[in-house]
């Protein structure tokens with residue numbers, strides 16, 4: 001077995017090569033969303049496959065899927081009877097349209113004075129792939145555990161991995177599942193992500209009139225649909241911004257705190273904007289629901305005239321507490337919408353999404369080893385954090401590998417990485433430390449077997 005110092009020295013020596021690999025991968029616009037060209041996504045799949053073959057997954061291949069981009073699967077068999085560890089990541093990225101306000105070209109990886117590398121996917125999740133590549137190189141392709149690799153190509157869009165898991169549950173059987181698609185709250189301060197909120201959504205259509213009406217002749221007596229919808233949306237939260245829908249599950253957070261200052265800097269609130277909700281920020285983000293209107297259909301300003309609008313629609317998204325049942329949470333939201341629409345307006349609610357959250361089991365031996373490895377790699381105590389984002393796939397994996405423990409970590413520090421937004425970036429020091437942590441974890445598991 002290698003000492004922490006040996007592993008850290010190796011990781012440091014690997015970094016220039018890994019940064020080169022990362023920059024090459026970031027320059028490929030592997031956006032798997034519909035309407036984006038498929039060639040770069042396939043090029044990315046091939047490039048990532050080649051890199052993983054180079055580091056020891058000699059049998060890795062692009063798996064056949066009925067639709068969409070292929071996941072990469074590979075396996076390195078460890079010593080007889082050693083634990084099975086699965087490394088997860090994804091090679092597709094979010095789009096990076098100019099209207100997001102990028103200050104550098106998203107597909108030209110750029111190292112800036114702060115030491116970070118900027119570009120779409122630098123953190124999410126090509127940085128995660130760099131960590132996996134580095135981890136394997138620490139063991140020179142011969143890890144002390146059996147290592148399975150799953151790199152999907154459609155994580156950011158309508159993923160095809162759930163049906164793939166259903167079709168090949170045997171491939172996902174493992175003792176420990178490492179999802180390297182998360183991050184610390186701040187660079188250099190290690191956290192394990194223990195809980196993810198779920199996500200439900202619906203579209204509410206409000207109608208008040210049979211057709212548009214002259215607003216001068218009828219305004220003030222006849223109701224318009226947009227104002228009715230606005231009043232309805234306003235009932236979803238109280239004056240502070242806390243969810244005010246009866247029957248929606250709330251919770252409490254007992255892990256790391258995320259300060260109002262952290263929130264301000266990572267969310268880039270406008271100076272005058274207040275932070276909404278009540279209670280500790282971490283509790284609002286990770287242990288309580290939130291409701292947002294994420295789209296509205298009504299007459300556009302360009303097409304508007306002095307008429308009362310007969311129909312307006314809003315798409316409403318609600319993040320739900322980890323562990324809560326999406327169906328019953330959405331039931332509560334729909335009931336509230338139907339009961340609170342003002343002025344006798346007609347309302348129709350279409351349910352569009354029911355994705356569960358996730359809670360890690362934190363009392364198993366794999367989790368203890370991960371904690372120890374992370375603490376050792378960073379030289380600091382580990383805190384628990386939640387994440388507002390959801391990964392519905394995790395529930396599916398839990399079914400396929402019921403004995404597996406789940407470790408959620410990675411290079412995407414919350415304070416500065418700006419994943420999915422403009423100027424996404426990664427701090428190379430996080431990649432380096434996470435390589436050390438993953439290598440130590442794999443060693444610890446092998447030793448304790």
Ligand SMILES: [Zn+2]
Nearest residue numbers: 124125155181
């Ligand atoms: Zn991701």
